[in-house]
Amino acid sequence: MSELSAKHLVSGVDHAAFPTFDPVATVRFYRDTLGFPVVHSICAAGWGPDDHPDFIHFFFDIGNDDRIAFFYYFGLEAPETSRGKGDVYARFGSDTPEFFVRSRHIALHVNSEEHLLEYRRRLDASDWPVEMQIQHETIESIYTHDPNGYFFEITRALRPVTPQEDLDANLTIDALVDILQQPGASMDALLVRKAELIMERAENWQDEQEAERELIPSPEGPVRR
Amino acid sequence: MTARLFVLDVPENVPIVEIARGYPGVSLEKVGPYFVLAAESNVTVDRRSTGVRHAVWYSWVGGLEGWQIEQWDRDAFRLVPR
Numbered sequence A: 001m002s003e004l005s006a007k008h009l010v011s012g013v014d015h016a017a018f019p020t021f022d023p024v025a026t027v028r029f030y031r032d033t034l035g036f037p038v039v040h041s042i043c044a045a046g047w048g049p050d051d052h053p054d055f056i057h058f059f060f061d062i063g064n065d066d067r068i069a070f071f072y073y074f075g076l077e078a079p080e081t082s083r084g085k086g087d088v089y090a091r092f093g094s095d096t097p098e099f100f101v102r103s104r105h106i107a108l109h110v111n112s113e114e115h116l117l118e119y120r121r122r123l124d125a126s127d128w129p130v131e132m133q134i135q136h137e138t139i140e141s142i143y144t145h146d147p148n149g150y151f152f153e154i155t156r157a158l159r160p161v162t163p164q165e166d167l168d169a170n171l172t173i174d175a176l177v178d179i180l181q182q183p184g185a186s187m188d189a190l191l192v193r194k195a196e197l198i199m200e201r202a203e204n205w206q207d208e209q210e211a212e213r214e215l216i217p218s219p220e221g222p223v224r225r
Numbered sequence B: 001m002t003a004r005l006f007v008l009d010v011p012e013n014v015p016i017v018e019i020a021r022g023y024p025g026v027s028l029e030k031v032g033p034y035f036v037l038a039a040e041s042n043v044t045v046d047r048r049s050t051g052v053r054h055a056v057w058y059s060w061v062g063g064l065e066g067w068q069i070e071q072w073d074r075d076a077f078r079l080v081p082r
């Protein structure tokens, strides 16, 4: 047995994820009201089973390197949730697609592949073996359901996050907020709007990054070289 | 008219950009941290030739100008003029 087997290896919440039917209000709440920066986003074409729709997966920094994340599915009707108890997206009908049910989960963070595989080993030896191990865009995750039926993820970064991913996430979210002013918005509309924002802002961003790199620390704060 | 496709410059996307820039009539530029693939006509990227994993294949596109996506599946990504 390896020396890892007795150690506590997770380091907090990587992300807690939820579906949203109102990304505009979600952005207003987390970014504009609370001031949580948008730090990551995925614009993905739907594929695979379940007629998976195109979707945007976007992340807000909640401090401590942790994130709260949302899934917005283009064209998916919001469920009827005006009756019953529990928060609004907890009452899943029997015809709810599996991808939607799974979009609500907590993911804990580990610092290395070795640590991820150690948890895989522990789970696989238990009553709750790993159901999936997936390399996403920039993270690798294992998944299972806990004894309560809650979907549970442990994840590691495949590489460090690059600064341009923050820019890209912000352009995605601004484009999404813009296109949702019109009904029937699609991934196509998002990508067209995003191209316009890239043309408006990407060069400037690059110049600012380069200017920042030339700053050197001084007792009064950073100064230009 | 020249149509353009924007792709964020991150390591995962580079193999796809490398394949696409090699197609006849496709040019490659940079706008800030985005690659810009430009062409006058249809472009089809063969998924298998890129070697990227599924999650990357279905999320590499950053923006569209003058093109629309006609096909985006396990076989290919195809752009046609808008």
Ligand SMILES: [Fe+2]
Residues within 6 Å of the ligand: A015, A017, A105, A107, A153
């Ligand atoms: Fe997750």
